[in-house]
Amino acid sequence: MTNPFEYGRELSGAEIVDRTDEVDRVARTLTDGGRLFLIGPRRFGKTSILRAATERVRAEGAVVLRYNAEAYPTLTTLAERVVSDAAKALTGPVRKAGKRVQEAFGALRPQLSYDPLSDTFSASLTAAKGQTEPALLSDALGGLDRLAATSSKPVAVVIDEFQRVVEDGGVAAEGQVRAAVQSHDHVGYVFAGSKTRMLAEMTGDEGRPFYRLGARLFVGPVPRDDFRPFIRAGFEDAGFDVEDAAVEAVLDLAEDVPYNVQRLARDVWAEARADGTAVTAERVRATLEQLARRDDPFYTQTWNGLSATQKKALLAVAAEGGTGLYAGAVVRAYDLASPSTMRTAVKALVKAGVAREQETQGAVRYRLEDPFFAAWLRLFIAVP
């Protein structure tokens, strides 16, 4: 019997809970030649949404090139991959590929080679003198648009961890990529990323090139009404008795972050299987403690990397539920000099990826990026 709870990889459409609206929206963008930014906190399931939508439209005949920008050491290697994938998907018979690639990507002086064993192409590109990497990538996307113009199938590009594309090149790079994407009529684009603040600013700030280039879709938590039956079924299908309070405890302790929900549920399942007892809220809490202990070296390292002020602010975020942090009593309780000291420290935690901002009805609530870090703090650090 295999554990039904899975974490740490992109799930397929059949495996994900809910997300029907998000998958529909991404799929429509891909087939209609639209532009969409999919933005959400880490481990909320963005990549799984992209995969589910890609699988669906590919099954309907669309050509989708999907990339994780962080998986490429340079933008040039990403551009080369775009060219070789385009050669495979859009140039027809292999013997014609070289000529058609020259026509579409000529300015990049592409060297194309074909490996008949794996039926794949590889391409190497040469930047023109003074051409930056974002400009090279833009040119590669331009070539793809030319090839797509001759295709009867919808063609689209998905770039996950999109912030990586413009991280090094700043606003100039954003301008170049925008200019390319904006002028393409034959390719749909979906860009996704998790540095929520950065992507939100990049696309929502009037002064930035990506302002209003495309629609924005913010990925939130999976609604509890959808997650509850999934969690319950995972345990019940294996014959375990499940308390309602246990399901609730999984969602509470994981703070509804899908990755953490699955990770905690997976360990609880494994233990219930090992000793054959019921799934109770008590067991869920005990399992989380074990998990936090097991990851102790990692949390210790993160903790030790923080300044004394940041440590105090982190305890406040974890223990106060992330709101009301600047109230005088809270600032004093955590032994900080002033509300502005708290503010600076909290900002630093966000920048370091330890905390994140969650906007709720106009107010900002701070959460830990990894909700299990809070369990570690409760276990090992004395909270004032």
Ligand SMILES: Nc1ncnc2c1ncn2[C@@H]1O[C@H](COP(=O)(O)OP(=O)(O)OP(=O)(O)O)[C@@H](O)[C@H]1O
């Ligand atoms: N809709 C969902 N239903 C159930 N589990 C989910 C769902 N979405 C995500 N998960 C869980 O979260 C894990 C991470 O998902 P995914 O990689 O898609 O998230 P992500 O937002 O792309 O993460 P990252 O920010 O690390 O790139 C999955 O392996 C799975 O365990």
Ligand SMILES: [Mg+2]
């Ligand atoms: Mg991802």
